[in-house]
Amino acid sequence: MTDVATLADRRPVPREPHRHGSALRLASGRLLRLELRRSPMLLMIPVGVFLFWFDTYRSSMMLDPTWGSQTLLLRQGSALEDFAPFVAGFAAWTGARDGRRRTAEQIGVTALPRWAARLSSWAAATFWVVLAHGFCLAILYMSIDSHVTGGSAPWWPVIVDLTGLIAMSAIGFALGVMLPSRFTAPLVAIVVFMILTVTRTAPGKYAMLSPAVSPMYSLSPAKADAGVFYPYGSDLPKVQVFFWVGLAVLALGTLGVSAVCGGRLARLGAAVTAAAGVALAATAVGLVGTATVVDGRVTIAAVHDSSQDVPISYTPSCSGSAAIPVCVNPAYQDYLPSIAAGLAPLLDAVAGLPGAPVRANQVPSVTDSLPVVASVTGSPATLDLSLSVGDQGLMWISPSGPPSSVTMPCCSSRTLWSSSELIGLEIKPLVGVAVVKSMVGLSDDAQQAVSLGLLESGGVPASEFVSRDGQFPDANVQILEKVLPGTPTYEAAQRFAAMSAQARHAWLVAHLDLLRAGRLTLADLP
Amino acid sequence: MPPAATSTFRTGLANSRLLRLFLLSRHVPTALALLVGCGVAMQLAIRVHWIAGTGASSQAVPILIEGAAALIVTVAARSPFGEVERAVGGRTPWLRLGATLGLATFAVVALILGAEPHGILGGNVGILRSMAGLTGVAGLSAAVFAGPLASAGPLLYLGIAEFGINAQWTSPWIWPCCPTHDRGAAITAALALVAGLLAIAVRGARETSDQ
Amino acid sequence: MNIEMDDLTRRFGRTQAVAGVSLQAGAGVYGLLGPNGAGKTSLLRMLATVIPPSSGTLRLLGRDPGAAAGRREIRRKIGYLPQDLGYYPGFTVVEFVEYFALLKEVPSSKVPAAVAAAVERVELGGKAKAKLRTLSGGMLRRVGIAQAIVNEPELLLFDEPTAGLDPEQRVTFRALLRDLGETSTVVVSTHLVEDVGAACSQVVLMYDGKFAYRGTPAELAARGDEHSVGDAPLERGYSAVLSGVRS
Numbered sequence: 001m002t003d004v005a006t007l008a009d010r011r012p013v014p015r016e017p018h019r020h021g022s023a024l025r026l027a028s029g030r031l032l033r034l035e036l037r038r039s040p041m042l043l044m045i046p047v048g049v050f051l052f053w054f055d056t057y058r059s060s061m062m063l064d065p066t067w068g069s070q071t072l073l074l075r076q077g078s079a080l081e082d083f084a085p086f087v088a089g090f091a092a093w094t095g096a097r098d099g100r101r102r103t104a105e106q107i108g109v110t111a112l113p114r115w116a117a118r119l120s121s122w123a124a125a126t127f128w129v130v131l132a133h134g135f136c137l138a139i140l141y142m143s144i145d146s147h148v149t150g151g152s153a154p155w156w157p158v159i160v161d162l163t164g165l166i167a168m169s170a171i172g173f174a175l176g177v178m179l180p181s182r183f184t185a186p187l188v189a190i191v192v193f194m195i196l197t198v199t200r201t202a203p204g205k206y207a208m209l210s211p212a213v214s215p216m217y218s219l220s221p222a223k224a225d226a227g228v229f230y231p232y233g234s235d236l237p238k239v240q241v242f243f244w245v246g247l248a249v250l251a252l253g254t255l256g257v258s259a260v261c262g263g264r265l266a267r268l269g270a271a272v273t274a275a276a277g278v279a280l281a282a283t284a285v286g287l288v289g290t291a292t293v294v295d296g297r298v299t300i301a302a303v304h305d306s307s308q309d310v311p312i313s314y315t316p317s318c319s320g321s322a323a324i325p326v327c328v329n330p331a332y333q334d335y336l337p338s339i340a341a342g343l344a345p346l347l348d349a350v351a352g353l354p355g356a357p358v359r360a361n362q363v364p365s366v367t368d369s370l371p372v373v374a375s376v377t378g379s380p381a382t383l384d385l386s387l388s389v390g391d392q393g394l395m396w397i398s399p400s401g402p403p404s405s406v407t408m409p410c411c412s413s414r415t416l417w418s419s420s421e422l423i424g425l426e427i428k429p430l431v432g433v434a435v436v437k438s439m440v441g442l443s444d445d446a447q448q449a450v451s452l453g454l455l456e457s458g459g460v461p462a463s464e465f466v467s468r469d470g471q472f473p474d475a476n477v478q479i480l481e482k483v484l485p486g487t488p489t490y491e492a493a494q495r496f497a498a499m500s501a502q503a504r505h506a507w508l509v510a511h512l513d514l515l516r517a518g519r520l521t522l523a524d525l526p
Numbered sequence: 527m528p529p530a531a532t533s534t535f536r537t538g539l540a541n542s543r544l545l546r547l548f549l550l551s552r553h554v555p556t557a558l559a560l561l562v563g564c565g566v567a568m569q570l571a572i573r574v575h576w577i578a579g580t581g582a583s584s585q586a587v588p589i590l591i592e593g594a595a596a597l598i599v600t601v602a603a604r605s606p607f608g609e610v611e612r613a614v615g616g617r618t619p620w621l622r623l624g625a626t627l628g629l630a631t632f633a634v635v636a637l638i639l640g641a642e643p644h645g646i647l648g649g650n651v652g653i654l655r656s657m658a659g660l661t662g663v664a665g666l667s668a669a670v671f672a673g674p675l676a677s678a679g680p681l682l683y684l685g686i687a688e689f690g691i692n693a694q695w696t697s698p699w700i701w702p703c704c705p706t707h708d709r710g711a712a713i714t715a716a717l718a719l720v721a722g723l724l725a726i727a728v729r730g731a732r733e734t735s736d737q
Numbered sequence: 738m739n740i741e742m743d744d745l746t747r748r749f750g751r752t753q754a755v756a757g758v759s760l761q762a763g764a765g766v767y768g769l770l771g772p773n774g775a776g777k778t779s780l781l782r783m784l785a786t787v788i789p790p791s792s793g794t795l796r797l798l799g800r801d802p803g804a805a806a807g808r809r810e811i812r813r814k815i816g817y818l819p820q821d822l823g824y825y826p827g828f829t830v831v832e833f834v835e836y837f838a839l840l841k842e843v844p845s846s847k848v849p850a851a852v853a854a855a856v857e858r859v860e861l862g863g864k865a866k867a868k869l870r871t872l873s874g875g876m877l878r879r880v881g882i883a884q885a886i887v888n889e890p891e892l893l894l895f896d897e898p899t900a901g902l903d904p905e906q907r908v909t910f911r912a913l914l915r916d917l918g919e920t921s922t923v924v925v926s927t928h929l930v931e932d933v934g935a936a937c938s939q940v941v942l943m944y945d946g947k948f949a950y951r952g953t954p955a956e957l958a959a960r961g962d963e964h965s966v967g968d969a970p971l972e973r974g975y976s977a978v979l980s981g982v983r984s
Contacts, residue, residue: 047675047682086681190594193590194587194590214583
């Protein structure tokens with residue numbers, strides 16, 4: 001039997017009905033402001049900014065003063081990697097707040113749907129991430145703009161970076177909500193760090209979805225001269241954004257599916273949101289599977305903008321008085337004097353010979369398993385020279401690391417191309433090999449002897465190749481490395497180099513065709 | 527049994543119960559399971575060739591796994607009891623020291639076993655040095671900073687170490703960059719471990735509600 | 738009626754925490770007494786919509802808490818202070834109360850005034866901007882009371898609200914309860930019979946998941962007239978009822 005337990009003559013005071021709509025929006029803004037003031041993500045900002053300065057900013061400023069070069073590290077995902085582990089870890093910490101503080105029950109009996117409250121908390125944390133990272137990128141771009149010599153600013157890397165960090169924040173937050181353990185936040189941070197590290201060195205198309213790129217392993221490594229010869233490609237960034245937005249939407253959707261989040265309709269909406277995220281991410285995976293990669297340029301037909309395939313027209317800057325003029329894109333004209341001076345001994349030694357290049361042209365970098373510094377093409381022969389050499393602008397060429405004879409860091413890209421001495425030391429041997437291979441050949445002893453002798457006369461001693469045994473990836477260089485002192489080929493090369501320039505020139509004019517055809521032996525050489 | 531022996535037995539029993547309760551309060555069983563997971567992760571990383579060769583990339587993944595293990599060790603040092611535990615007798619520092627050292631030792635064993643039979647660059651000595659140094663850094667960070675910042679310290683160190691590996695630094699302060707026979711790096715890592723263990727033992731891991 | 742329950746039960750595994758209780762309650766202050774493990778907290782948590790009943794019917798503020806829409810509406814109008822209060826150390830007093838006001842969907846324009854009123858009502862106006870980590874246990878409890886009353890709830894549920902409060906603060910709190918009971922249904926679960934005697938118009942004594950007694954404090958005190966266990970009339974009445982149930 002139930003008791004009716006009331007107090008007589010007491011009636012509740014009528015209260016104003018709740019008004020929703022605009023009131024809810026105002027309340028959401030107030031809640032967001034409260035979360036913004038107290039978000040633990042604020043603590044992450046100094047750490048992320050420091051690491052960005054230490055890693056990405058300083059290294060970027062060492063590169064060539066073009067937009068493509070100084071945003072090279074950004075486009076390789078370096079800035080995102082500086083922030084991502086901290087963002088994910090701090091977001092997980094934020095998400096685990098109610099579990100950690102034992103406020104889940106108190107919060108759970110309030111009216112605001114849990115999904116909305118959680119999104120508020122996440123949005124506040126992510127706002128600080130976007131603000132801090134955006135600030136760092138703004139500083140980087142303003143610094144570059146203050147001294148850049150050419151190229152154009154790429155904006156897709158900024159979008160990819162921010163989208164990636166928003167996704168990391170969402171994923172970390174969702175994991176924190178689901179697993180409010182003391183171990184969750186640090187392990188989430190480490191796992192994100194690990195994923196970026198592993199995908200950086202992963203080959204294959206699907207690894208391209210990760211913003212972390214290594215020029216040594218990726219199918220589409222970022223090029224330092226992007227935006228100079230060709231517009232920046234946007235196919236891959238678009239698909240990357242789809243992927244990361246999909247993951248973010250999935251994570252945020254999962255925040256609303258648990259039983260505490262409200263009624264069936266709200267949870268169904270959350271589940272649909274999560275499913276939409278899965279669909280978007282899966283679409284991105286499918287799209288990247290259709291990618292074709294040529295010379296490091298990614299084309300994804302479904303999102304391709306054909307205007308990116310049109311080269312950027314320019315009038316080259318050339319060194320006027322040289323026997324073989326050197327011509328570069330105006331964005332690199334500051335380097336022209338040092339390049340011309342550094343290569344002059346070699347180019348002067350071969351100028352006028354049959355088959356010698358008539359000019360040296362800067363070409364866009366070609367990305368292959370090994371970077372190509374120089375090659376001779378066409379008729380009349382032209383020396384194609386790529387100024388984008390090495391990883392992160394530092395002077396090593398081989399994927400296995402810098403030559404042991406080169407003190408690390410040898411030099412930044414800017415230091416290298418500004419110094420005729422360094423160009424003579426590091427670049428001239430590779431240019432020389434390309435030239436002699438085209439003019440003379442390297443197939444037999446006589447060709448190798450004449451090639452070495454020509455190089456010697458152009459200021460590239462044979463000892464240069466011997467001392468770097470195995471360090472140069474160029475297969476033609478490796479042929480010359482086998483010509484050791486004391487061998488007949490080596491001795492013949494020394495004799496050829498010792499001839500006077502006129503005698504050497506005359507002999508080559510008379511015998512080059514036979515030499516190229518492989519009809520001469522060491523005994524036929526002077 | 528003579529009374530002295532009985533007393534000793536009972537004291538030993540009480541101490542073992544205390545140790546058990548202490549370890550449970552620090553979620554040590556979970557930590558042990560996670561450390562075994564780190565060992566498994568090391569083995570998997572070797573098998574799928576995430577750790578291969580001798581270049582910078584071969585060091586990156588092991589350092590992160592070691593970092594994860596170091597963080598697990600020091601996260602387990604956090605007390606759920608707050609200041610009330612500081613008002614009790616003098617056993618707590620020894621318990622903290624023992625638990626942290628024990629977990630760190632377990633972590634080293636788990637990682638060494640996880641790297642078998644192929645091994646990683648730097649070998650078992652490298653794992654020992656890395657774990658020692660990273661546990662020290664994580665311990666210092668946990669004693670000084672509360673909340674998520676406690677993990678930010680070792681993560682920042684790992685980020686700088688990865689940069690240093692790529693740039694081929696040789697400073698002993700960044701021991702992952704140095705070869706395993708480098709005495710300076712070994713000393714630095716050992717000093718970091720001692721400092722971290724002392725900080726954890728004396729101060730304990732800092733709590734976010736601390737004033 | 739703000740509370741209508743009929744044969745309400747709650748099980749946790751094999752344990753039956755609440756074993757079929759029925760009550761209808763309107764405005765007023767109801768004391769919920771009982772020994773440890775009697776089921777008080779479980780009952781309170783059901784009334785707070787934290788956990789659903791295992792069986793029986795429950796209506797709060799004229800709505801069914803089992804339905805999502807009804808539950809949301811109920812949660813706008815209840816205030817709940819659990820026994821184990823969680824808090825965010827970095828928040829100030831005002832921020833913490835404001836946070837709950839917003840979660841309870843108090844109209845945004847009314848939030849500042851509601852928060853200020855709630856903080857003043859628990860006499861923490863001077864500590865409004867203090868971080869929670871700097872407050873004593875009693876002050877934290879008062880912050881918890883403030884967050885429970887910030888939305889002017891029609892149903893208030895307090896679990897051990899006076900834990901940590903000094904005698905003067907407890908007197909103030911009892912006055913607050915009486916004041917709140919003028920227009921709302923207030924259920925106070927407590928071990929302190931003097932709080933019940935001073936503030937409550939009705940007392941329910943729970944034992945072993947059931948209601949062992951329902952009536953006024955005076956009637957409970959009268960039950961102990963011939964019972965010698967207890968230092969005060971209500972304590973003697975409490976002991977007398979429990980003795981009767983146990984025998």
